[in-house]
Amino acid sequence: MPFPAPTDVPTSEVLITEPTTENINKRLTDIGVAVIPLSDITDKQRNDVLNQTSFYRNANAVFDAQHQVKDITLQEKINPKTVVPRKAPDAAQGWIHQYATPSHHLVQQDELFRTCMKITNKTDKLKFKPNRLRVGSKKFKNNDKSLHFDGHPFTKTDNTITFVNNPLIATIIAITGVRRFVWWDLKGKNLKPIHDYYVEKGNKSFTFIDPTFMNQHYPGCRRMVNVDCSKNIHLIIFNECIPHEIANSPSISLFLSPVPSFDKTKITKKMTTSYHPANFIGLTKHESDKVGICYQMPGFEWPSHKKAYPFCHIRPYSHYKPRIKARYLKNNKIKMDHIGGDVDQHTADYQRKLAERGIKLPACVFKAETPNFVNDIASFPEVILRDYGFIG
Numbered sequence: 001m002p003f004p005a006p007t008d009v010p011t012s013e014v015l016i017t018e019p020t021t022e023n024i025n026k027r028l029t030d031i032g033v034a035v036i037p038l039s040d041i042t043d044k045q046r047n048d049v050l051n052q053t054s055f056y057r058n059a060n061a062v063f064d065a066q067h068q069v070k071d072i073t074l075q076e077k078i079n080p081k082t083v084v085p086r087k088a089p090d091a092a093q094g095w096i097h098q099y100a101t102p103s104h105h106l107v108q109q110d111e112l113f114r115t116c117m118k119i120t121n122k123t124d125k126l127k128f129k130p131n132r133l134r135v136g137s138k139k140f141k142n143n144d145k146s147l148h149f150d151g152h153p154f155t156k157t158d159n160t161i162t163f164v165n166n167p168l169i170a171t172i173i174a175i176t177g178v179r180r181f182v183w184w185d186l187k188g189k190n191l192k193p194i195h196d197y198y199v200e201k202g203n204k205s206f207t208f209i210d211p212t213f214m215n216q217h218y219p220g221c222r223r224m225v226n227v228d229c230s231k232n233i234h235l236i237i238f239n240e241c242i243p244h245e246i247a248n249s250p251s252i253s254l255f256l257s258p259v260p261s262f263d264k265t266k267i268t269k270k271m272t273t274s275y276h277p278a279n280f281i282g283l284t285k286h287e288s289d290k291v292g293i294c295y296q297m298p299g300f301e302w303p304s305h306k307k308a309y310p311f312c313h314i315r316p317y318s319h320y321k322p323r324i325k326a327r328y329l330k331n332n333k334i335k336m337d338h339i340g341g342d343v344d345q346h347t348a349d350y351q352r353k354l355a356e357r358g359i360k361l362p363a364c365v366f367k368a369e370t371p372n373f374v375n376d377i378a379s380f381p382e383v384i385l386r387d388y389g390f391i392g
Contacts, residue, residue: 004220005222005224007222009224011225011228014031014034019116024116024237031187033181033223033225033238033239035235036116036237038107038233038234040112041107043230047077049102049105050074053101055071055072055135056072056086057071057374058098063324063325066323067324072135079176080136080176083250085138089311095133097132098133099130099131099293100296104256105384107256108256108387109383114126117256120237127262127388128256128259128387129257130257130297130299131255131256132302133252135251135252136177136180137248137250139248140226140249141249142180142247143245148207148245149242150205151164151168151241152203153167153240153241154241161195163241164241167240168241170237173234173253173254173256174235174251174253175251175253178228178249179226179227180225180251181236181238181247183222183243185223185242189218189221194214214243224247262286262289267281268281276300276307277291277336277338279291283300285299285300291364293375294374295373311324311334311336320334338370342372342374343374345361345366345372346366346368346370353378357385
């Protein structure tokens, strides 16, 4: 039998047009999801930065001349249901490996976005870790097999099980198209079955859930909202402890990931994979983030703490390896390096600009063999420099 479809929740039921600490927290407590339009960003502003954002610049820097990927046009970006699928790393999952782009910066500087992030992250001083973009499928499709929750979601007191008072909060930033989100509304339900399931699976911070189990114990709780982003960028904020799914829809999203602090853990050779840039060894994880941003790339790891930099999934590895430039091969394995741009950080003039703004970078980026920057970080707005820890 087909798996029961989710109940369609009108956007109006989860929408907040004037966000405050009280109404965001109430919506997350009552429903688990809050949708907030960034109404002060016009569609023209959004389209202008989308036009400046190359989706496959990094991929094309690695591919040889015969295997270049045609970038997504502005019309495709505005109308994602028209996107023609590209043959690029992680394209099947929709991931676009471009970080700290003009599109990210437009949202990151928006005061309404920042207010929401301060509320949900319970801080007045935001810190961020670089994250990616994602292109959804041309057609709507639910995926019950992706059902999961994140973090350690339960509190048990005197045999009473509740969700934790301070759960992880995630935000999808839907910039164009129609973005679907699917979750299970367990408010008022007996949480013992899912708590016991979580314990049985090892109390892990990321737990896949058998959808048949969910439907058996929580029938009728599957929910779905479709958010129209044709005119406004929308934030879809949700408690990561609630069971939720990865749904496909004709949309483009970007991700901005606040962190409680910059990670000063030193990167050792033993910690790196064969993919990681060699000059990450000896840096802190935070320093690697700063270096990555200079090239519209990630640091040592993604915000999820999974190690970054695999050029492709292991399954298409042998397919892609003959298609990349020799520079990115070492001992017959793909070895990532920083992707060169047009900003020459080696010059005395540019280093003076960095110093004038108080920007400090690891010495490795100024070595003669290190490629030119892609991002002109000396021209970044002050708020972006502070968010990523380039300045204090």
